[in-house]
Amino acid sequence: MSNETGVNKKRFGGEQISKSYGKKEVLNNVSFSARSGIVGIFGLNGAGKTTLLRILSGLDGYFAGKLHKTDFEDVAYLAVERNYPLEMRVKDYVSFYGTFFENQKTEEIYREIGALNINPNSFLFSLSTGLRQYVKFLTTAYSGASVCLFDEPFSNLDVNLREKVAKTLIMEINENRLFMITTHEIKEVERLIDGFYILKDKKLSEYYSCEEVIENTGMSVGEFYKEKVNGKD
Numbered sequence: 001m002s003n004e005t006g007v008n009k010k011r012f013g014g015e016q017i018s019k020s021y022g023k024k025e026v027l028n029n030v031s032f033s034a035r036s037g038i039v040g041i042f043g044l045n046g047a048g049k050t051t052l053l054r055i056l057s058g059l060d061g062y063f064a065g066k067l068h069k070t071d072f073e074d075v076a077y078l079a080v081e082r083n084y085p086l087e088m089r090v091k092d093y094v095s096f097y098g099t100f101f102e103n104q105k106t107e108e109i110y111r112e113i114g115a116l117n118i119n120p121n122s123f124l125f126s127l128s129t130g131l132r133q134y135v136k137f138l139t140t141a142y143s144g145a146s147v148c149l150f151d152e153p154f155s156n157l158d159v160n161l162r163e164k165v166a167k168t169l170i171m172e173i174n175e176n177r178l179f180m181i182t183t184h185e186i187k188e189v190e191r192l193i194d195g196f197y198i199l200k201d202k203k204l205s206e207y208y209s210c211e212e213v214i215e216n217t218g219m220s221v222g223e224f225y226k227e228k229v230n231g232k233d
Helices: 049-057 090-098 106-115 129-141 159-172 210-217 221-229
Strands: 012-021 024-034 037-042 064-068 075-078 147-151 178-182 195-200
Touching: 012 049, 024 049, 024 064, 037 049, 037 221, 049 075, 049 147, 049 178, 075 129, 090 106, 090 129, 106 129, 129 147, 129 159, 195 221, 210 221
Parallel strands: 037 178, 037 195, 075 147, 147 178
Antiparallel strands: 012 024, 012 064
């Protein structure tokens, strides 16, 4: 199965990407080529999902292999870890992020923030963990970047915020953008994504089309993933 088809022929991915931390190898000759749409990257804890996204975002340049990013103009990254000073105010965080992305949809960010009664003058440390995560998500999704990498975007979010995240992803995706999502919450994303990869044993699987998985196996994406990750063919 492949996501090579479609009107948009832009390419984003890498070739033979390998990464080690000391003697511990995390990624071994990972190669893939993703097109526009919403793509999932699934894997167990410690499989290397965050490491792969950090490499693709440009934050980690210490790896072997080659990236293919030239067909896309810019890349935004929602990190699972804290990537800002807590003493920063919400409005300053939005403004700082906007300095990297000239097409940032600032009005939409503030509209969503205002809908939750978040004061732009509030310090980030004064917000709950979930609200801080949501602000980070908004700045990424509304960055206007051609590629948005979301590392566990549903983490620490309540049901209401999860619905908002899903709605925003659907509203913001188009044929000129690629969203890549790593998550353990497969039920949350299987209705959103076009397809997915599975990261297991330091390797990345072929691309699986959600539609083809359901039609050919009769299983849900979550069920299919469990069989694959547990070693069943």
